[in-house]
Amino acid sequence: xxxxxxxxxxxxxxxxxxxxxxxxxxxxxxxxxxxxxxxxxxxxxxxxxxxxxxxxxxxxxxxxxxxxxxxxxxxxxxxxxxxxxxxxxxxxxxxxxxxxxxxxxxxxxxxxxxxxxxxxxxxxxxxxxxxxxxxxxxxxxxxxxxxxxxxxxxxxxxxxxxxxxxxxxxxxxxxxxxxxxxxxxxxxxxxxxxxxxxxxxxxxx
Amino acid sequence: xxxxxxxxxxxxxxxxxxxxxxxxxxxxxxxxxxxxxxxxxxxxxxxxxxxxxxxxxxxxxxxxxxxxxxxxxxxxxxxxxxxxxxxxxxxxxxxxxxxxxxxxxxxxxxxxxxxxxxxxxxxxxxxxxxxxxxxxxxxxxxxxxxxxxxxxxxxxxxxxxxxxxxxxxxxxxxxxxxxxxxxxxxxxxxxxxxxxxxxxxxxxx
DNA sequence: GAACTTAACTTAACACTGTTAAGTAACGGA
DNA sequence: TCCGTTACTTAACAGTGTTAAGTTAAGTTC
Numbered sequence: 001x002x003x004x005x006x007x008x009x010x011x012x013x014x015x016x017x018x019x020x021x022x023x024x025x026x027x028x029x030x031x032x033x034x035x036x037x038x039x040x041x042x043x044x045x046x047x048x049x050x051x052x053x054x055x056x057x058x059x060x061x062x063x064x065x066x067x068x069x070x071x072x073x074x075x076x077x078x079x080x081x082x083x084x085x086x087x088x089x090x091x092x093x094x095x096x097x098x099x100x101x102x103x104x105x106x107x108x109x110x111x112x113x114x115x116x117x118x119x120x121x122x123x124x125x126x127x128x129x130x131x132x133x134x135x136x137x138x139x140x141x142x143x144x145x146x147x148x149x150x151x152x153x154x155x156x157x158x159x160x161x162x163x164x165x166x167x168x169x170x171x172x173x174x175x176x177x178x179x180x181x182x183x184x185x186x187x188x189x190x191x192x193x194x195x196x197x198x199x200x201x202x203x204x205x
Numbered sequence: 206x207x208x209x210x211x212x213x214x215x216x217x218x219x220x221x222x223x224x225x226x227x228x229x230x231x232x233x234x235x236x237x238x239x240x241x242x243x244x245x246x247x248x249x250x251x252x253x254x255x256x257x258x259x260x261x262x263x264x265x266x267x268x269x270x271x272x273x274x275x276x277x278x279x280x281x282x283x284x285x286x287x288x289x290x291x292x293x294x295x296x297x298x299x300x301x302x303x304x305x306x307x308x309x310x311x312x313x314x315x316x317x318x319x320x321x322x323x324x325x326x327x328x329x330x331x332x333x334x335x336x337x338x339x340x341x342x343x344x345x346x347x348x349x350x351x352x353x354x355x356x357x358x359x360x361x362x363x364x365x366x367x368x369x370x371x372x373x374x375x376x377x378x379x380x381x382x383x384x385x386x387x388x389x390x391x392x393x394x395x396x397x398x399x400x401x402x403x404x405x406x407x408x409x410x
Numbered sequence: 411g412a413a414c415t416t417a418a419c420t421t422a423a424c425a426c427t428g429t430t431a432a433g434t435a436a437c438g439g440a
Numbered sequence: 441t442c443c444g445t446t447a448c449t450t451a452a453c454a455g456t457g458t459t460a461a462g463t464t465a466a467g468t469t470c
Contacts, residue, residue, distance in 0.1 A: 345464080
């Protein structure tokens with residue numbers, strides 16, 4: 001169906017090129033350090049060309065984050081195959097920390113930087129395939145349902161948010177303070193393992 | 206002793222004015238949103254005048270952070286009067302979260318933003334009066350010494366860093382995600398209490 | 411008391427940022 | 441062939457942190 005579709009495809013292609021260049025630069029140097037002009041240089045366009053594909057720099061970031069959120073959710077759902085729900089919980093926590101360790105700059109933008117609230121229209125939560133928090137909640141709910149947690153723990157959100165905060169604390173503190181010679185840091189894997197283990201010990205029956 | 210000291214005093218005075226203006230603006234609007242020119246406007250000086258008192262914008266931030274670190278340590282040490290070491294640990298965790306809640310913008314700069322490593326010369330750690338981490342370590346050490354923790358837990362740093370990461374996770378996630386309508390957040394006090402309680406239950410004998 | 415030095419500034423400017431306005435060249439459809 | 445749309449470019453704007461050069465007042469020295 002002719003040139004109309006070809007142009008659509010070309011447009012999509014350069015959009016992708018912009019995203020790729022931005023992802024690479026953001027990931028290696030951080031959002032603030034990267035300029036529109038440098039992104040444009042990478043793909044041999046002028047800086048203003050980007051504005052024909054994205055509203056502004058934040059829109060670029062937002063799109064990348066959405067992709068990363070989905071990727072995180074996908075990596076976590078791999079833990080769903082474990083038979084024991086408490087094992088699932090532990091493995092999910094460790095996988096979460098690993099994600100942060102692997103993509104620290106993405107993690108910073110996703111979870112350590114305040115964002116404007118999401119437009120209620122385009123909120124599409126609850127699908128564990130795309131929503132890591134929904135996945136976590138499902139595991140916690142399963143732990144409660146099968147009687148693995150202390151009987152007074154019935155608030156799925158409270159338990160989920162605390163597990164999340166725990167692993168977030170480990171990786172976020174590491175990202176912000178890894179080259180801080182004030183504290184003699186234990187190896188990250190040790191801290192990750194001990195955090196998940198301690199939280200789980202604190203909630204299981 | 207004459208005009209020399211008066212000038213020294215005057216210099217100190219405007220230095221303080223700059224710091225006060227910067228603190229107020231940083232705290233209410235965040236570091237990046239505040240410009241040197243606006244700080245200068247507040248105290249009715251030109252922007253360049255600031256550079257006679259501080260090397261650059263980062264130096265301003267660094268000095269403010271140092272002050273805040275000391276204030277945090279001071280607030281935490283108030284918990285030292287509690288008789289029971291485990292109670293101390295719990296109260297310290299809650300006080301830490303309260304500090305973050307009270308000064309979220311300071312907290313962001315202190316603990317959620319990567320900083321260049323501290324110059325080894327001017328590192329002055331270990332004094333619990335000024336060093337919150339040293340204070341935490343002392344409490345954990347006391348818990349271990351008095352046999353309140355599980356016997357296999359002998360690494361003071363690992364336990365301290367995990368307690369820290371836990372409360373950091375609660376407040377850091379709240380600061381970054383408080384206006385995120387994706388997740389239905391439990392009240393912060395609930396999350397704070399449950400985190401400290403769960404971690405403590407996970408480490409006590 | 412006049413001349414000189416120094417400290418504490420101010421104004422002007424630089425190199426950069428994200429972003430927008432105005433202009434241009436190529437292409438598809440009538 | 442003309443026209444309008446699309447996809448861009450160059451030039452420019454307002455704003456940033458920071459520096460260079462000029463100014464003014466005070467203190468010091470002869």
